[in-house]
Amino acid sequence: MPMSDSRIDRVVVPGTFDPVTFGHLDVIGRARRLFPHVTVGVAASVGKNGTGPTFSLDERVDMLLAALEEEGLADGVEVRPFSGLLVSFCKEVGAGGVVKGLRAMTDFEYELQQADLNSNMAPEIESVFVMSNPKYGYVSSSIVRELASLGTDVSFLVPSVVERRLEEHYRGREERGRRRE
Template identity: 40%
Template sequence: MTTAFFPGSFDPMTFGHLSILRQALAAFDEVVVGIGVHAAKTPMFSFEMRADLIRASLKVDGGSADIAIVSFDGLVVEAAANAQASVLVRGLRDGTDLNYEMQMAGMNGAMRPDITTVFLPASPETRPITATLVRQIAKMGGDVSPFVPEPVLAALRGKLA
């Protein structure tokens, strides 16, 4: 059985995250979603809310919402090891992501050779989406409905109302 670890901030969950998660769920026996929580950063949504939004987004998308979601605050590769994952899933939007992610994969591989990094491509329609841009657009009153699943859109509207 192959367990994959899909890390991110998911603050908020976007259609890009959902696309990569769907691909990972199709490719691996089990996927553990790791939500990064850092004491020095103030997220828009709590860990619990982000986990709920990931599950709700999967459910609306027609998938099973019964997935493992954990928090982590250290090295991604150590969080993957703690989740007993042998694969680390990373999404790629463009060449800039590839350059950065290749460096990270090399460093992670040196620290944990038993964990393989797998890159999954973003779908063409989700390539420009970043959670940072979604937060900025939402805070400025813009329409983020093309970028996030309905449960996230509702949560953003509620948070910013």
């Protein structure tokens, strides 16, 4: 199939953002520098890791909007929740590409499989990969959640609005646990 001469005007940066980290924000900011319109797709991911996400879809959208504002990245970035196939969401918002960040070879292997599948389902949607900023190569939402659940400072991994939400979440869980005892 020959490549189209049309330029990509809008891309989707997808993820569960449970919670959003500085690594996610770096990828979103870089996508914004490359493309005029960026839609961040917050995936419902009901069955993620067999348990579902820590924060509700609405909470993750709210945290992401607040984090983008706090970090000065809100201009030209739209945030929308979605469920179902990523390629369907891309078509719904008129995106010609998907931007994903890569931290390590394990990310590459997984993302390449996803990109190949997406290409077979929607060849008109390009996959664009950006390498992780070395400052954030080790950062993941699961690491942030684990550290926060142990009461560890995560301010170097997430914006302050997210740090506060994590503290509230895990403090509330502790209080509920004490009431049961």
